[in-house]
Amino acid sequence: MKLSANEEYGVRCLVRLAYATEAGGALTIPEISQAEGVSPAYAAKILRVLRKGGFIKAARGKEGGYKLARPAGTIVIGHVLDALGGRLFESDFCDSHTGQATICTxxxxxxxxxxWRAVQVAVDQVLSKATLRDLLQNEREMNSWVRTIPGPSALRVM
Amino acid sequence: MKLSANEEYGVRCLVRLAYATEAGGALTIPEISQAEGVSPAYAAKILRVLRKGGFIKAARGKEGGYKLARPAGTIVIGHVLDALGGRLFESDFCDSHTGQATICTxxxxxxxxxxWRAVQVAVDQVLSKATLRDLLQNEREMNSWVRTIPGPSALRVM
DNA sequence: CCCAATCTGTACTTTATAGTCAAGATTGCC
DNA sequence: GGCAATCTTGACTATAAAGTACAGATTGGG
Known part of the structure; x- marks a missing residue:
């Protein structure tokens, strides 16, 4: 139960792109890779996942680069993480942890x-409320935002 | 952000051992491995982690096997998962995701x-309340128990 | 004391994730 | 059309996690 590198860098790239898109410009792979300190090839790989997920769009050639595909307020971080690394507890999890038996005993x-379902719900409770727009704040403002997340009501959905 | 195999099988082994300890007996590696459908060698590896974490104790020789080291009600699942797979967002996470830079930009x-801290708090909110004893119920009872977890008050701890 | 049952530790192999590389495709400009 | 900037793709290598193998140590019974 760890954050994967894809998840971490993917979200960071989106934040960079959100700032750039707000300012009206696009960012190229070399720009993003340098800003985050990763290799251009690795940045390209992550950006591909984000593009296939429909979060960003690319333009080739001179003056090309990446922009958000839609407004930051409509990009839910939970959905982004699903695309970058899958969910904590997927419905097929039990099927793939049966050991040598064909179904879990x-x-x-x-x-x-x-x-596990309860943990997944708790995580979703936070991540389904957070949009990319919420991440365009400084750390202190973000800490305040986090406190506004409503109760464990989601836990009662079960 | 996925449950690791260690985490899944580790908790399952503990549940088996809790039932056995309740009934007064110990379980051997072959017994546990067969019950969970994993190889004896792999079961042994997981049990070692649990033993080093202080959750179970082992006895060798005939009539040997594993038992809980302390009552199920005192074994917090959050602590077990820390031993089996580490935390979602550890304090050194940023330091190890700096790309080629020496510190995260x-x-x-x-x-x-x-x-990430907020997600970690949400997870801890559930896992610090759950003990091994709580897992000695059937799935329906467990679903009810989950609903008793108090609000997002933990989120306000920040 | 010897043997069988059991755990213990280390080293190994396999598989998944992280990260790299190079050739190809698109675009805009001259 | 040709060139340079840019993204796109698939294959490749390296590192970490999952899972296996085996020799060694401990215990209890005959």
Whole structure:
């Protein structure tokens, strides 16, 4: 249960692009790679995932580069992370952790699965509320924003 | 941001051992490995982590095997996961995602870091409340238990 | 004391993720 | 058309996580 490199750098690239798009310009791979301190090739790989996810659009040739595909306020960070690294607990998780058996020995009744679902809900509670626009603040403002996330009501959805 | 295999199988082994300890007996590696459908060698590897974490104790020789080191109600799942797979967002995370730079280009002010902290708090909110004892229920009972987790008050701790 | 049952530790192989490389395709400008 | 800037793609290498193998150490029983 760790943040993957894809998730971290992917979100950072989006933040850079959001600032640039706000200022009316596009960013090229060399610009983004230098800003984040990663190689151009790796930046390109991450940007590809973001493009395929529909979050950014690219233009080739001179004056080309990347921009957000839609307003920052409509880009939900939870969706971005789904594209970059998958979910914490996916529906097929139990099927892929059966050991040598063909189905998990607890498939019909599993308290552990119930706990994982609860964790997933808690994570979604935060990430479904956060948009790229919310990340265009300084750290102190962001800390305040976080406190506005409503209760554990999402936990009651189950 | 995915559950690791260590985390999944580690918790499952603990649940098996909790049931066995309740019934007064110990479980051997072959027993546990067969119950979970993993190889004995792999079960042994996971059990080692749990032992080093102080959650279980082992006895060798005939009549040997594993038992919980302390009552299930005192074993917090959050602590177990820390031992098995580390935390979502560790304090040194930014230091290890600097690309080729020596420090992250945003080290002094990073809204993304603030969001990750919020996610970590949301996860801890659930996992610090859950003990191994809570997992000794069927899935339906566990779903009810999850709903009793108090609000997002933990989010205000920041 | 010897043997069988059991855990322990280290080293190994396999697979997934992280990160690189090079050739190709598009665009705009002259 | 030709060139330079730019993105695109697939294959490649390196590192970390998952999973295996095996020799060694401990315990209890006959």
């Amino acid at each position: 607890r498939s019909v009744d599993c308290s552990v699965r119930s706990l | 945003r080290s002094v002010d990073c809204s993304v870091r603030s969001l």
